[in-house]
Amino acid sequence: MEISKWSEHAAARAALVAVMALFGLALPFFFITSNVRVITNSGWLYDYNWWRNGIPQRSGISAEELDGAAEQIVEYFNNDEDLLDVRVDFNGAEVSLYNQREVLHMRDVKGLMRGTFSVSYWTGAGVLGVGLSCALLIGRRFWPLLETATRLSAIASLSVIVLLSILVLTNFQAVFTLFHVLSFANDLWLLDPRTDYLIVMFPQRFFLEATLMIAALTVIEFALLFAAARMLRSRYGEAQAPPQHPPPPHPLDPMPASGVDEPAAEAAKTDSFRMAD
Numbered sequence: 001m002e003i004s005k006w007s008e009h010a011a012a013r014a015a016l017v018a019v020m021a022l023f024g025l026a027l028p029f030f031f032i033t034s035n036v037r038v039i040t041n042s043g044w045l046y047d048y049n050w051w052r053n054g055i056p057q058r059s060g061i062s063a064e065e066l067d068g069a070a071e072q073i074v075e076y077f078n079n080d081e082d083l084l085d086v087r088v089d090f091n092g093a094e095v096s097l098y099n100q101r102e103v104l105h106m107r108d109v110k111g112l113m114r115g116t117f118s119v120s121y122w123t124g125a126g127v128l129g130v131g132l133s134c135a136l137l138i139g140r141r142f143w144p145l146l147e148t149a150t151r152l153s154a155i156a157s158l159s160v161i162v163l164l165s166i167l168v169l170t171n172f173q174a175v176f177t178l179f180h181v182l183s184f185a186n187d188l189w190l191l192d193p194r195t196d197y198l199i200v201m202f203p204q205r206f207f208l209e210a211t212l213m214i215a216a217l218t219v220i221e222f223a224l225l226f227a228a229a230r231m232l233r234s235r236y237g238e239a240q241a242p243p244q245h246p247p248p249p250h251p252l253d254p255m256p257a258s259g260v261d262e263p264a265a266e267a268a269k270t271d272s273f274r275m276a277d
Contacts, residue, residue: 024153
């Protein structure tokens with residue numbers, strides 16, 4: 001019976017450790033893909049790009065028309081349209097901005113973005129589900145596990161982020177090329193800045209700075225989650241065991257030794273009686 005109980009306890013503990021390991025593994029995927037989704041759908045990023053890289057001057061398209069083009073791209077990433085048709089007012093006439101090669105590449109980009117969004121939703125649901133379930137099932141024992149899982153996940157993830165950031169900052173061209181080779185099954189991403197507006201609107205520096213923003217947001221999110229987990233563990237974690245005090249002596253128990261040599265005391269008492277006689 002004791003062996004059976006021990007086995008059940010060991011199996012439950014192993015299952016809990018495995019669940020928390022999956023929780024820690026899902027965290028960086030959730031943070032990174034969520035940040036990609038937020039960044040991609042943020043109008044301020046495109047406004048910053050127009051200003052930072054002088055896109056109106058390079059493209060000959062006004063900032064207002066570029067804003068409209070960015071809104072159409074964001075909408076395209078979030079709808080069910082197969083092909084993108086960005087239309088802008090160019091020299092007084094409404095025209096389709098991108099040629100066929102650019103449109104087909106954007107279809108590939110959309111597939112990649114929609115996959116990224118799906119990973120964000122599913123990992124978010126998993127992280128939230130595991131967190132709530134464990135908190136309800138094991139109570140205050142969950143908070144130390146949350147802190148440990150977050151710490152280990154953060155250490156591993158931030159190590160990778162630092163390494164990738166160094167590579168990005170030292171040779172972004174190589175990283176950019178490798179990313180496209182691994183992400184796309186064709187060479188439609190090889191565009192000509194002399195003829196293709198897509199690469200004019202979104203130069204490499206745009207992707208470099210967007211990547212660094214995503215990395216910075218991920219670091220901040222890990223730091224906030226770890227701080228929250230540490231605070232919750234401190235406030236609601238397992239209570240400290242009370243100090244152990246010895247039980248009070250029973251009235252019939254012999255008195256504890258006082259440190260006096262009892263035989264010597266008896267001998268001194270006998271001698272004093274003899275002297276009195």
